[in-house]
Amino acid sequence: MAAWKRLVPSLNRVLVEKIVPPSKTNAGILLPEKTTKLNSGKVVAVGPGSCDRNGNLIPVSVKEGDHVLLPDYGGTDVKLGDKEYQLYRDEDILGTLHE
Incomplete structure (x- = not known):
């Protein structure tokens, strides 16, 4: 069982796993920090x-x-376990990203 499944956020809290954007492409080209800034x-x-x-x-x-x-x-x-998460209130989340 995954470690995060043991934690149930209370009230209007949201457990988030941050997405770390890649710092280089598959071909090995380093990307500028500005393009990897999206939080x-x-x-x-x-x-x-x-x-x-x-x-x-x-x-x-x-x-x-x-x-x-x-x-x-x-x-x-x-x-939790070997992973790091962040706990936010629902109203602190700025928006939902759609692909």
Whole structure:
């Protein structure tokens, strides 16, 4: 069983595995740092959501498997097994990336 499956984020939290862009192409050409700057990640797990003042559940806006755009700062570093993840609140995620 994968280590991240043991962690279920609470409330409106989202567990993200950062995507590290390659620093060189398959042919060995080094890419400039500017092209590898996009701060993105893959959603690994989501919490159930948070409740509003009336007790109604507000679900998380992303789902497992989504590729998301992340802020430059923020998130809580979490190490599970040999991998590192980050835990964000749903409202801290900037958007969803579509291919």
